[in-house]
Amino acid sequence: MTDIEHPESFHGLPVLTLPGPDRPRADPLPAADTVAWRLESAWQSDLTFAALWQYFLDTVDTTAIRALLIGPWWEEEYTPFAPVVELLCADADRFPALRALFLADVVSEECELSWLEMSDITPVVEAFGQLEELTVRGCGEPVEGTEVLGLQPVRHKALRSLRFESGGLPAGVVRAIGASDLPALEHLELWLGVTEYGGDSTVDDLAPLLSGAAFPKLRHLGLQNSEIQDEIAAAVASAPVVAHLESLSLAMGTLSDIGAEALLAGQxxxxxxxxxxxxxxxxxxxxxxxxxxxxxGRVNGEPHEVEYWDPDEDDERYVAVSE
Structure with a gap:
């Protein structure tokens, strides 16, 4: 799996993973507003995330925290993200300075992207009305008995950057983004993924984003990691939103000569x-x-490891991140 890693910095701050209560510390913790705080409980003996969360509230001045990353939250087996959402929302008023939130900072060695059982994150977006940056990683496999990522249309005045990293982003989430009122949004990045992992959105689902009317301040658009990348490129080639952009990403997907020709013939x-x-x-x-x-100097044309795709071998194309 590529393009997935723990960020060394987030929202312009160095990331620090909070040592658990059973981890000795040689140095005192830094000031709350000088780092992006990362929480993980999966690798800290029998510590539950709820216990780690309470320790975090008791140990760090949460009123000054500017950036927060949620890492692995399960104990022995992968569990849904919903209880973490409940904890975040219950204590949202304790984070008046929070401007950036990452759900969930997990890499493949900890859990594969599409195995992460996310949940409806609408309550988090609504509870943290001061957020400027939100990154969401994972979704959940669309099989019976598991939870998957959900989002309802929201109004959020402050959000400037919204990023979804997924091996299969549900069409309902894509449509909810397009129906949301985000007047400050400047950066939008969607990893659309593949149908096998729930990525069932179509070009029609992207229409509000491509119209240019949904987010008037949008300057970067990423519609990437898709198995319908050629269709997306063809739609982008005539999309009104492009004229307002400073940067565009159609990376990580199955983009071929068909999509490239559409871009060259378009606007x-x-x-x-x-x-x-x-x-x-x-x-x-x-x-x-x-x-x-x-x-x-303005085109990142780094190919897949094969330099040229044979059109007669369509099944050889695959996205950068799926499972």
């Missing part, structure tokens, strides 16, 4: 400072044409 892209296409299946001549059109 001007020369105003973009960055076009990210990494992990693609485009032939070298078309990559060169895109670089010549937009500028060599």
């Amino acid at each position: 001007p892209l020369t105003h973009l400072t960055s076009l990210d296409l990494h992990h693609h299946y485009i032939s070298d001549p078309l990559v060169d044409r895109l670089r010549g059109l937009i500028g060599p």
Whole structure:
């Protein structure tokens, strides 16, 4: 699995994983507003996340915390995220300075992306009305007896950056984003994923995002990690939103010459400072044409490990992150 890692910094702050109550500390904890706090309970003996959360509230000045990351929260077996959502919402008033939240900072060595049993995160978005940055990783496998990521349309005046990392982002979540009122949103990144892991959204589901009317301040749009990347590229080629963007990402998916040709034949892209296409299946001549059109330093054309995809071998194409 690629493109998944623990961030060393978040919201401009270095990430610090809080040592549990049973972990000796040689140095005192830093001031609450100088780091992004990361919590993980899965690897700390028998410590439950609820116990770690209470220790966190009792140990750190939560009124000054600016950024928070939730890492592995389970004990012995993977469990749904809903109890963590309840804890966050119950104590939201104790975090008046919180501006950035990461749900959930977990890598494949801890749990595969699509095995993370997320839940409806709408209550978190509503409870933290001052958030400027929200990253959500994972979704949950769409099988009976498991929870999956959910979101309802929301109004949030402060949110500037919204990022969903998923091997299969449900269409309901995509539609909810498009129906949300986010007047400050500048950065939107969606890893759409594959149908096998619940990524059932279509180009039609993206229409509100592509219209340019949903988020007037949007300057970066990432519609990536998709098995319908060519269809998305064709829609983007004539989408009104593109004229307002500074950067665009169609990376991590199955983008081929078909999608590249659509981009080249579509509306001007020369105003973009960055076009990210990494992990693609485009032939070298078309990559060169895109670089010549937009500028060599502004196109990330790093291909998949095969330099050229054979159109007769369609089943060889795959997204960067699925399971």
